[in-house]
Amino acid sequence: MNKTEATTIINKTFSSSFDEDSFNLFVSNLFKEYEPVEKRPFIKNAFTAYVSEYKIIGHYKDSEEKEIDILKVHLNHVLSIERARTAQRNFVADYLKTNGKNAALVAFVSPKYDDWRLSLVRLEHSLEVVDEKLKTKEEITPAKRWSFLVGKNEGSHTAQSRFTDLLVHNERPTLTELELAFDIEKVTKEFFDKYTELYFKLKEHLDEILKKDEKIKSDFESKEISTVDFAKKTLGQIVFLYFLQKKGWFGVAADKEWGEGPKKFIRLLFGRRGLYGKNFFNDVLEPLFYEALAQDRGKESIYPRLNNCRMPFLNGGLFEPMNGYQWETTDVIIPDELFSNTHKTKEGDIGDGILDVFDRYNFTVNENEPLEKEVAVDPEMLGKVFENLLDIKDRKSKGAFYTPREIVHYMCQQSLINYLETETNGEVLKEDIETFINKGDFIIENDKIALEREKNRKAKGAKYEDKTYALLLPESIRAQADTFDKLLKEVKVADPAVGSGAFPLGMINEIVRARKVLNIYNSSEISDYDLKLHTISNSIHGVDIDPGAVEIAKLRLWLALVVEEKEPHPLPNLEHKIMQGNSLISEYEGIKLFDENIIEKRDSDEVMQNTLGLGKSGSELKMEDLQNKIELYVNESQRSKKQKLKQDIDNLKWELIEVTLEEQKKVDKLVEIKKFRRKNIRPFFIWRLEFSDVFKKKGGFDVVIGNPPYGFRDVLTKKEKEYFRKVEKIEFQSGDSAELFCKKSFDTLLKDNGILSFIIPKKCTYGDSWGGWRTNYFKKYDLHFVLDSGKAFDRVLLEQTAFGLAKKIQNAEVQLSFLDSKKDKIHHFSKSTKDSIFKENNTLQIYLEYFPRSIFEKIQRKSEPNLFVSGDLGLGIGIDFFSDEETPNKLLKGIDIDRWNIRGHRYLKNREKLNWKKAQGFLRPKVICQRLVAHIENPSPHIRINACFDSEGIIITNTITAFKLNEMIEEKFWLAYLNSSLVNWYTYNFIYGRAIRGMDFYSFYIEQIPIPNISHDHQSRFVELVNQILDITKDNNYDSKNVTAQQKFLEKQIDEMVMDLYELTQEEKEIVHKT
Known part of the structure; x- marks a missing residue:
């Protein structure tokens, strides 16, 4: 088949309503050889609410013996293909388990809709450590779609770009190749x-416009609008419309429904x-943005400018002119x-x-979730695009990085579990809370059916008990459904480096899912939209120093809300929920900007104050007024009222800052701070002022979660580091901004018993510079979980670790996990x-619990x-000491040596400038x-220490480590x-906790290597083998990349002898060799 024929088949199949003949033609050309069948099996009762009928179209077995069935599934007429995604996935998963198949290619069709879904559903298998031995058991996990x-x-x-090659090629596709088509x-x-290319084109056009038009340039400059921000906002507005037009809300005829x-x-x-x-932008798009979508025209929302069609009023700030x-x-x-x-594109x-x-x-x-992935542009993908775009400075830029959804999902769930366990004072088993949070989707579907069947059974007067569907939600949660719902309703969450909003979105999804589970039992009729609106308006708080990131995060939240709407509603105003500012600094040049005593008083203090007839101070009254106005502002949609509230809120905050500065006699600083106010930029962020209601009611946040910026040079300036160390008296030995975020968030943002959940550099678990953090936080407080995230970010060289740390002194169990990035x-x-x-040297080593404990104990x-x-470490010298010409002294760099041999060298010049005192050693x-x-x-991840013997006594540079040995240890042993x-x-x-980059081999790490108690006679056997290897490596034709069989034999003898020193069993030796 040629490409034109393949394209025709794909277009005919996927560009129109579902047609079985077209689909069958596509399937036959995709799989080449498959067994066509036509069966309409019985549908289990569990799925009759979602599926009206299904048909098996064919069976296929690939070259790797993976069995794939092709199905057509008709959904009930009440469901669109966008709804009940979990039920659809579970229906196919049940089919696969029942019939022993690996995967299914499924057409989901709904009779009322022109669109349909082509899905690949596959059962996953997990490997788990059993007992204390490194054995595995195979367990079928929930299916992925x-x-x-x-x-x-x-x-x-x-779809065309993915399937064309599979149709054109004559080879039969494997399941792996099918998965790649859905990547x-x-x-x-x-x-x-x-998107990036479109952004540059738009920005460059805007640059040209400003060069040619002084009036526009003047307007942009007076409003402090850059072409960068204008281009990003415009594209964001257009892409938002692309999402919303799928809901059929735009251009609705006057006599038609939304x-x-x-x-x-x-x-x-x-x-x-x-x-x-x-002009499309000037005469059509801008009026659409700033009139049609930004003005409230009543219930019918008729917009005369576009032929009197209906256009929704969206509110929220996205469709307000920039500045x-x-x-x-x-x-x-x-x-x-x-x-x-x-x-024509390339x-x-x-x-x-x-x-x-x-x-x-x-x-x-619909946001993608770990088990449900749509091959489409969804809000989460848009978040990735936007977050990458934040770091794009020119056409050569690579972009930033984005926390993988699996990690976000896990951190959010674990944080919520800890919060609920803490707030219920341990009265409910943690295992029950884990079931409640981790299996929400399954519980919703299962328990709804179970309760309905029980209700029907009782109505019919049946005496037998229906055991087909047991309730999945634990009894302890059911009994306290109202308590748990109240806790979820009142939880307060903050992300101090919000980026594109991945973590706030994750928390919203988890909170809403959990409350939907409880709604089954507390007979609540609250809609999904209202659940999300309440969570966004009352629970979520975020801050970022980048104004662009703030706008992106708000856009993500609005999209998350829109997915639940049947009809358009004005979007909430999020300016006082997701805010711009420097999360780390709440002062200005060391000067306190807000008197925190105003919010330190609890209700009991106020009662006492009133009893004594003292009344409230002016600042306290302003604070109450501020909190009330922020609450009103969130859901205010009338433009004049909104603008008045916005101005009032801004003035009240400013007055509270002014009072504090006057009290400190620092009124001169007001002039400087007013400049930032005019630009709407905060080089500081006063958490207790901006989110005063949280600190007033709770003393801090229940959950602080996120992916803080990390690094040494690019994040914090030298002046900022000095400020934190000298003014705020915060020691962060690593010099990494991530450690500073951890300490400030834990100490100043969390309430007592709250949980901090961050993903930060993996060195926090094993690096010497992070020792203070481990001692004063990880060891001191309740470490809830540690997740080795590996190299979670594509464009970041170092690996990461996620953790959950509760602000309570307790030695509870720690959940240990790692991310299998390939799966x-x-x-x-x-x-x-x-x-x-925790090892004696204060490093946190989770893999001590992964391997059989016996190996570690024998070694110890x-x-x-x-x-x-x-x-x-060798000498820290530069290229001005290196020479290719022969001199009296040789020099070695790390690149010059390999395991067992020195490959080459260079020579020392400018020897008179050398630090000979150090070099002498x-x-x-x-x-x-x-x-x-x-x-x-x-063949499996491992490290390679490249050590060799320098018999000449050559000067080494600081890319090489030399060893100082105890007299009991021989060099060649x-x-x-x-x-x-x-x-x-x-x-x-x-020692390195399975790190893969940035592993320095110096004393802190070297001294952790255990050394056996071994006699000189015993060591001599190793020395003999080493001498034989060194004789081989002395050969001028020696090639370290093509080691001889003799050398491999000698190395294997050494490996066995070292393991015999510790009396490892054959099974334990195999673990070492394979892992």
Whole structure:
């Protein structure tokens, strides 16, 4: 089959309503050889509410013996394909389990809708550690589903690009190849690249406009609008419309209902742009943004400018002119061809304008979850795009990074579990709370059916008990459904580095899901929309120093709310929930800006104050007024009232700051701070003022969660570090801004018993510079969970660790887990005490609980605590000391050495400038190794310590470590020991905690290597083997990349002898070799 034929089949199948003949033709060309069948099996009672009938179209077995069935599933007429996603997935999962299949390709069809869903559903299998032995058991986990939404109202561009090659090739596809066709990350990368290109085109056009038009330039400058921010906001507004037009809310005829508008409204509007003006952006889009969507025109929402159609009033701030610029009188003429044209792209598509690109993608307002992934642009993908765009400075920029959804999902769930367990004072088993939070979707579906069947059974007077559907929600939760609902309703969450809003969104989803579970039992009729609105308005708080990030986060929250709306409602105002500011600084140049005593008083203090007839101070009354006005502002949609409230809130905050400065006699600083106020920029953030209601009622947040910025040079200036250390008296030895975020968030934002959940550099668990954090926080307080996230971010070199730390002194169990990045799955391998994972040197080593404890204990038992080895880093000298010409002294860099041999060298020049006092210590025969330890992925992740013997006594640079040995340890024994598989395995797992980058090999780490109690005679056997290896490596033709069989044999002997020193069993040796 050629490409044209394949494209025709795909377009016919996916660009129209479901047609079984077209689908069968697609299937036969996709799988080449499959067994067609036509069966309509019985539907289990559990799924009759969702599925009216289903048909088995065929069976397929790939070359790897994976069995895939092809199904067509008809959904009940009351359901659209957008709803009951979990039920659809579970229906297919049950089919796969019952029939012993690996996966299914499924067409989900709803009779009332022109769109349908093509899904790949696959059962996952997990490997778990059983008992204390490294054995595994295979367990089927909930199925995962990947889907394309296709049909009359959807673009088939992505599906076409994914399936064309599979149809064209003659080979039968494997299940793995099918999964690649549904790969959401590929869509994310592609969409980001396209979106970034559109952003640059738009920004560059705006730059040209400002160069040519002094009036626009003057307006932009007076309002402090940059072309960067204008371009980002404009694209954000357009992409928001693309999401909402799928709901059929735009261009609704005056006599029609919401939802009946055209699903491709923006494209139709562009086609008719000549009716409304000369320029699409200036005459059509801007009035659409700032009139049609920003003005309340009553219930019918008739908009005369567009043929008296209905257009929703959205409120919320997204459709307000940036910084109040005069859009009505400022003509920003962006060429129409920037929105749509006939240019041919390198992929062969026609049109590279904004609408051309967006039209090719499916947009869905459903957020992807770990088990449910839509191959479309969803709000979470948009979050990734926006967060990447925050760091884009020019066309060469790579973008930022984004926390993977699996990690967000897990951290949010764990934080909520800890909150509920704490607030119920341990009266409910933690296991019950975990079931409640972790299995919400399954509980909702199962328990609804179970309760309905029980109700019908009783109504019919049946005497038998129906045991088909047992209730999944634990009795302890059911009995206190109202208590748990109240706790979820009142939880307060903060993200001090909100970025694109991933963590607030994650918390919203978890809170709403949990409350939906409880609604089954407390007979609450509250809608999903109202649940989300309440959570966003009352529970979620976020701060970011980047104003662009704040706007993105708000957009994400609005999209999350829109997904639940049947009819449009005004969006909430989030300016006082998601805010711009520097989370770390609440003062200005060391001067306190707010008197925190105003909110320190609790209700009992106020009662006493009133009893004594003292009344409230002026500042206290202002604070009460401020809190009331913020509460009113969130849901105020009338423009004049909203503007008045906004001004009042701003004035009240300013007055409270002014009073505080006057009390300190620092009125001169008011002038400086007023400059920031005019620019709407805060180089500080006064948490207790901005979120005073939280601190007044609770003393802090229940949950502080997020992915704080980390780094040494780019995040904090030298002046800022000095400020924190000298003025705020905060010691953060690592110098990493992440440690500062951890300490400030834990100490100043969390209430007592609250939980801090951050994802930060992995060095926090094993690095020497993070020792203070481990001692004063991890060891002191209740460490709830530790998740080794590995290399979670594509563009970040270092690995990360996520943790949950509760602000209470308690030694509870710690949940230990790691992220399997290849399978997008988190593996939980142990619940352990802190004592079992903290080593004597104060490092936190979770993998002590992953491997059989016997290995570690044998090594400890057979080690000699009084034997030690330290490292000595070479000279820190630059290239002005290096020479290619021969001089009396040789020099070695890390690149010059390998395991067992020195590959080459260079020479020393400018010897008179050298620090000979330090250099003298290296002029001796010695064991040396590369300072940076290499990490190797294949055949399984491991490290490689590259040590060799320097018999000449060469001067080394600081990319090499030399060893100072105890007199009981022979040089060449130490060389054999360092290069052995057991020492490398131990160092990788129990010293570096399976880190893969940034592993310095200096004294702090070297001194953690256990050394066996071994006699000189016994050491001599190792020395003999080392000498034989060194004889091999002396050969001029020696190639370290092609080691001889003889050398491998000798190395294997050393490996076995080292493990025999610790009396490891054969099974234990196999673990070392394989892991």
